[in-house]
Structures are given as C-alpha cells and as structure tokens.
Amino acid sequence: MQFADRLQNVETSAIRELFKLLGKPGIISFAGGFPDSALFDVEGIRAASQQALTDEPGAALQYGATEGYQPLREQIAAFMAGKGVTGLAPEQLIVTTGSQQALDLLGKTLISPGDKVIVEGPTFLATIQCFRLYGAELVSAPIDGQGVDTDALERLIVEHKPKFVYLIPTFGNPSGATLALERRRKVLELAVRHQVVVVEDDPYGDLYFGEAPPPSLLALSASVAGSRELLVHCGSLSKVLSPGLRVGWMIAPPELLAKATMCKQFSDAHTSTFAQATAAQYLKAGRMPATLDRVRAVYAERAQAMGDALRRDLGDAVQFVQPQGGLFVWARLTGAGGKATDGRALATRAIEQGVAFVPGTPFFCANPDHATLRLSFATVDSDKIREGVARLARAL
Template sequence: MQFADRLNNVETSAIRELFKLLGKPGIISFAGGFPDSAMFDVDGIRAASNAALAEEPGAALQYGATEGYQPLREQLAAFMASKGAPDVAPDQLIVTTGSQQALDLLGKTMIGPGDKVIVEGPTFLATIQCFRLYGAEVISAPIDGDGVQVDALEQLIAEHRPKLVYLIPTFGNPSGATLSLARRKKVLELAVKYQTLVVEDDPYGDLYFGEAPPPSLLALSSEVPGSREWLAHCGSLSKVLSPGLRIGWLIAPPELLAKAVMCKQFSDAHTSTFAQATAAQYLKAGRMPATLANVRKVYAERALALRDALRQELGDAVEFVQPKGGLFVWLRLTGAGGKVADANVLAKSAIEKGVAFVPGTPFFAQNPDHATLRLSFATADVDKIREGVARLAQAL
C-alpha cells in the first residue's frame, strides 16, 4: 500500500512496544504512566453516571456540540478557578477526548511541514510523535530540576522562531521537574516578546505532595500583560479521576480555539456526551477534593518509598532529583563501580530479573541521553516498590 509520507516521520511508541514484554508472570512494572485503578472513586463515578441518566438522559445519550457539553464546560471553568485561574469562562475552553486530543488539535491547527517547535529535553514521548506526524522539526531545550532553562530557551526561540513552545511545567513527564515561579514568569515574558505560542500541558499539577506547586502559567498570565494571547493550556481528568472517561480540555485564544473546534469536527464530532455528563455530575457533587487528597497521600508514600529504596539498593550508581508530585522519578545511571551505564542495556537484563521500566532515550527529540530511565511509582504498592528496586539492583 502507498501510505502517507507523514508516517515516515514517526514510529510505534517504544513504551507501547515495551508492554508486549510484560507478560512474564510476577513481573513488577515501573513502566506505565497511568494511575492506580485501585484508587478510582468507583462509587462516586457510578453515582455521577446514574445522575446523568436521571437528570438529562436525552442530552447524555445524544449527539452533542463539538465544543463540549455545556454543564461540563461550566464545571471545568469552576475547577480552573479553584486552581487559581478565575478568569476562564466556559466558552474559552473546549472539551477534548483526553488531553492527547488537545495536543493533536494543536498540531493540526499550528504545524505544517518544516515548521519548528521547541520542547523540553526530555519530554512526553507522544507529543514528539504527534508534532512530527504533522511535519515539525522538533528542537529540544535543556532542563534541570527547576524545569526548562529559560536563558537557553530564549536563545532557541530567537534562533529558530518556532511555531510553538511545548512545556510540562509541573511534575513533568518523564522528568518529574517543576518549573520555578521565576522561570514561569520569564516564559510568559518570552511568549510576549517573541509573539510565540506557549503550550502548557498540565495533567499532573493536582498530584502534589505536601506544598502546592507554583501557579500554572495560565494562572500567572494575568500578571504578564499580553501573555494570555500567546498561551494555550491543556488539562485532563485522566490522572486524577479516570483515564477511561477520556475527558480533557483545551483553553486557548479565541482564533486558535475556533480552528481547533473545526478540526475536532472532522475527527470525532464531539467527545462522548455520556462521559462528559458523568464528569459534570461528578464535579458538581463536590467529590473531587476528597479524591485528590487520597491520591496525593498514596502517591506521596510511594514516591518516598521509591526514593529510599533507590538510595539503599543502588547508591551512587544512579542520580535523581526527588519529585514533589506527579507519577515519575527520572534517573540517570552514573556507571559508578563498574555498573551498567546504558539504560537500554539495563532494560533487557531488568526484564529477566522480573522488573520493567522505560529507558529514557525515546523521550528526547534530539541528542538522547542513553543513561537515563523513567520509573513510575503510581501502580506499585510500597512492598512491590522495594522488591522491584531490589531486582533492579540485581540487574545492574
């Protein structure tokens, strides 16, 4: 068959391919980037779906507006206000089929063959693939424990004049890094100075341990005049409520939002109205704060257990910055004591020892660091985390 040329720019997700190796009985996986299904508020979601069918069955089961189910848009605007962004009106956001669709819509509306985009190095693998699918040249900006290095980012923007800059400022995937408050303001200033769209992807911002992170770029945009005109914000309920609902949203300037709605009409007409009605009822019922408090507590315990196990079992063979939230720890193998220094090599021996992780190489759009790897602590309890790290030490 004669496939589209655009497919030459992408390949199957290395993470999805890795899952094919996980059929071995008893394997402990740090590979997945998904939440623990044991913590889903099944009773709350069941009550919400029942309420959706009881109150507006016709609307919940019928075709809906491409922009989204209006009661959900209103609830999401209120949800954003509770997170420090009070000036988001319901008509300033559209509901997407997960935040992944929001990224795809941004690719469709903004990127043409040969256009340049800047991402963090490392960043979310699916974003690299999505943007490349539309013909982008994807350029990496360096990061550290405080997120993207803004001086280097400005140099790259000035040099390449990208169509957009894509960032995960809070508890990045895979890095776990959190962009500092000062750097957040600088990013918004750069957006205005160079009139460059900044895309803020924020699926993990509610999953903080202890102290809340700095305000989102969206929340801070009111402090940097003109920045809201150059900012798109992607949100999701997948990591905090349920990925199966496939509820995400996109907040963007009116002209961009209109183009995104047009492209969404071609893709799926609208996000599932039943899922939207269920999510609207759930948010309306006020159960989200308790749900968030529970998942924060559990994930914080697991993150600390992973930190302690890594220090005890692997010692100076690895380097990492302890995340303050999210789902991931980003490691770098040092090779100390003659240990393995290539995560791709380690991944194969780790599977043989009964533990899985994702090597860091695919998360880089340029100049991959083969010594890096991502561990997710979300789906393993404390005992499995300890055992998994012990197995990882054996593989080293």
Template structure:
C-alpha cells in the first residue's frame, strides 16, 4: 500500500497512546483534557433537542448549509457580542465540527509545504499535528506565565515571515497561561505591522475562577485599526456545554471565511444539523450563564485542591503557577534532592502507582522541555485529586 507523503510529517498522538494504558482498575487519571461529564446540563440539552425535533424537525434532520444552521449562527453572534465583540453578524462566522475542524480548515486554506507556522511553545498537541499534515515548518515561540513573549514573537516573525501565528491566549492548553492585556494589544499591532495572520483559539476563555480574564483578541481588535483583517477566532461549546455535540465556530475575514467554507464542503458538507439546532435552542433558552457559573465553581475548587496537594506531596520537587482558569496545571520537575526530573519517566512510574498524567515534551513543536508535565483537574473530585497527587508523590 502506498500512502500519501504528508503522513510522514505526523505521528499518533502521545496522549491518545497514553490512554491505552489507563485500563488498569482503580487508576486515577489527570491525563485527559475532558470536561467532567457529571456537570453536563443533561436536562437543558434534552429540552433543547426536544424543541429542535418539535418545532423544526425537517430542518434539524435534513441536510443543511455548509456555513451552518442560521439560527445557531445568530445565537453564536449574540454570544460573542455578550463577550465584548462588536460588529459581528451571523454571516461573519461559520459553524464547524468542533474547533478542531476550524484548525484543519485554516491549515487547508493557508498553509503550503515549506511555509512557517509559529505556535506557542508549548501548545495544543493536536494543532501541531494538524498543521504538520500540510507540510509547513511548525516553530515554537517561548512563553512565560503571562503568555507568549511578544518581543521574541516579533523577532521570530521578522526571521521566519510566517504564514500564520497560532495562540491560545486565555488559559492555554497545556500551559494554563493567560496573555496579559498589554501583550494582547501588542500581538494585534504585530499582526498589522507585519501583515501576519493571527489565529486565536479560545476554548477555555469562559472557564475562569474569580476575576474574568482580559477580553479576547477579537474583542480588542477594534482598538487596533486594521487588526480585524488579520485575525481568525476559533470558539467551541465542547468545554463549556458538551464535546459530544461537536459544535465549534470560526470567525474570519470574509474572503478567508469563504475559502474555508469551500474546503468544509469537501470534508463533511456541514456540521450535524441536529446538533446545531439543539445548541441553538440551548443558547436561546438562556441557560448558559448558570451552567458556566456552576462549572467555574466546581473547577475552581478542584484546581485549588490540586495546587494544595502538589505543594504538600511534592514540595520543591515541582514548580508551577496556580491556574486562574481552564482545565490544566503545567509544572516542571526540579530534580531537587536527586529526585526524578524527567516527565516521561515519571509518567511510567506514576502508572505503576495508579495515577496518570501527560508528559510535557510532546506539546513542543521543537526544543521540548523534558522536565514538564501536564495535569488536568477537571474530571476528578477533590478526594480523588488528593489521593492521586499522593500517589504521584510516591512515584517520585
């Protein structure tokens, strides 16, 4: 069998491979990036799906427009307006099958072999894989606790002349870092100055604990003239409502959006109309604010419990910044006192102790940090978090 050359650029997800090891009875997993299914608003989604089948069964069960189900596009435009985005109409976005499809459409539309795509180092593993499938060089830009280092980003834009820059500015995966307001404005200024496309991936922005994060790049774009022309925004309901609905969206300049829509026609014709109609009714019913408030409260408690447990059980063997939102802790093993400082080796030992997490190295497009690890607090309750981190301490 002769396979496409593009498959030589990618390999199976290290995270997905790790999941194969999680069948051991009694294992506590901090590995996945999933929301907790116990917090899904099942009753609200049931009511929304019933309304979709009662009020518009033909539309909900039939083929639909590639751009998306119009009532949902209208609800999503209103949802974005509630988060400070100005001047967005329903026609200014398309519905995608999760934000993952939006990333694939961006790559299909923009990236050629030998182009350069700049990403955060570290960044979402699936983005690295998705981009590499189309042949560009994917290069990581250093980050710190306040997101991408914009001075370094400018240097690398000048050096590489990238086709695009991909960022998760708010509660990044895996870093948990949030780009400061000052840096957000700088990124928009760089986009205009160097005529460089910036992709803002925002699946976690609504999952904040306490104080809200700075506005999205999209919401800030009206403060930097011309930046909207170089900005793509990807959103998703997966982390805040349900991954199973597979509802995401993409906001972009009209010509790019049209080309992405054409590429979407070739891949899936359209996102599930039934899922879209269900999501539209859910948003219209006004249940999202209460759902978000509940999810934020639970995740905040779990994040605090994990931070406290890491300090108690691992002490100075680990350094981390307490997350202010999202789903993840990003930490570095110090090797203090002769203890382990290799994330991949610790992951193997941890499995033997009955706890799982993801080593950090695969999240880097280049120059991987082997001391880094990612832990998710989303799917374990407080008692399991305490027990799991205790086991992690024993694995050291």
C-alpha cells in the first residue's frame, strides 16, 4: 500500500511495544500511566449514568453538538471556577474525546509541515508522536525540579519563533515536575512579549498529595494582561474519574475554538453524548471532592513507599525528586558503584527479574538522556512496590 508521507515521521510507541513483554506471570509493572481501576467510583458513575437516562434519555442517546453536551460544559466551567479560573463561560470550551483529542486538534489546526513547536525535554510521548504526525519540527526546552527553565525557554522562543509552546506545568508526565509560581508568571509574560501561543496540558493537577500546587496558567492568566488570548488549556477526567469515559476539554481563544470544532466534526462528530451526560450528572451530584480525597491519599501512600524503597534498595545508584503529586517517579541512573547507567538495557534485565518500567529515552524529542527511567506507582499497592523495587535493585 502507498501510505501517507506523514507516517514516516512517527513510529509505534515504545511503551506499547514494552507492554508486549509483560505477559510473564507474576511480573510487577511500574510501566503504565494508568489510574488504579480499584479506585474508580463505580457506584457514583452508575448512579450518574442512570440519572442521565432518567432526566434526558433522548439527549443522552442521540447525536449531539460537536462543541459538547451543554450541561457538561456548564459543569466543567463550574469545576474550573472552583480551581480559581474566573470569567469562564461554557461557550469558551469544547468537550473532547479525552485530552488526547485536544492535542490532535491542535495539530490539525495549528501545525503545518516544518512548523516549529517547543516542548519540554522530557515530555508526554504521545505529544511527540502527535505533533510529528502533522509535520512539526520539535524543539526541546530543558527542565529541572521546578519545571521548564524559563530563561532557556525565552532564548528558544526568540531563536525558533515557534507556532506554539506545549507544557505540562503540574506533575508532568514523565518528569513529575511542577512549574514554580514565579516561572508560571514568566511563561505568561513570555507569551505576551513574544506573541506566542502557550498550551497548558493539565491532566494531573488535581492529584496532589499535600499542599495544592500553584494555580494553573489559566487561573493566573487573569493577572497577566493579554495572556488569556494566547493560552490554550487542556483538561481531562481520565486520571481523576475514569479513562473509559473519554471525557476531556479544551479552553481556547474563540477563533482557535471554532477551527478545532470544525476539525472535530470531521473526526468524530462529537464525543459520546452518553459519556458526557454521565459525567455531567456526576459533577452535578458533588461526588468529585470525596473521590479526589480518596485517590490523593492512596497515591500519596504509594508514592512515599516507592521513594522510600528506592532510597533504601538503590541508594546513590539512582537520583530522583520525591513526587508531590501525579502518577510518576522520574529517576536517573548515576552509575555509582559500577551499577547501570542505561535505562534501556536495565529495562530488559528488570523484566527478567520480574519488574517492568519505561526507560526515559522515548520521552525526549531530541538529545535523549538514556540514563533516565519512569516508574509509575499508581496501580501497585505498597507491598508490591517494595517487592518490585527490590527486584529492580537485583537487575542493576
């Protein structure tokens, strides 16, 4: 077959390929980026779906507006207001089939072949694949424990004049890093100064373990004149409620929202109206705060268990920052004591020992750090985390 030229720019996800190796019985997996299905509020979702079929069965089961089910748009706007976003009208957002679709719509509406897009190094693997599919030339901005280096980011903006900048400011995937408050303001100021669009992807911001993280870029934009008009915010219920609902949203300036809606119409007509109606009823019922409290407590315990185990069993052979939220520990092999220095080679030996993780290499769009690795603690209880880390230590 004669496939489209654009497919030459992408390859199968290294993570998906790794999953093919996980069929070994008894393996402990730190590889996935999934929430724990045992924490899903099944009763709440069941009640919400039944209520949706009781209140508006026709609307829940019929075709719907491409922009989204209006009651859900209203609930999302209220949800965002609870997180400090002021002046958000339901008409300023569209519902997407997961936040992944929002990224695809950004690719369709903003990227022409050869356009430059700045992303963090490392960043979400699917973002790299998606933007490259549309012909983007990706530029890597360095990050540290406080998120993207804003001085370096400004230099890259000046040098490359990108179509937009893509960031995961809060508990990033894979880095786990959270952009410091002063850097968040700087990012918004850079957007205005250089008239560049900034995309804020925020699927993990509600999963904090202690104090809440700094306000989102969207919430802060009210204090930086002109920044709201250059900001796109992508959100999702996947990590906090259920990935299976496939409910996300995109908040963007009107002209971009209109183009994205048009492209979404070509793709899927609309996100499942039944899923949207269920999500709307769930948010309306007020169950989300209790759900978040529960998942935060469980993930906090597991994150601590993983951090403690890594420090005890791997010692100075690995460096990492203890996560304060999200789903991941991002670590770097130091080679201390003659131990491993390449995450890719270690991943193979780890599977032989009965534990899996994702090497960090694929998360870089350029100049990958092969000594890095991503460990997810979300779906494994604390006892298995300790056993899994012990197995990892044997593979070093």
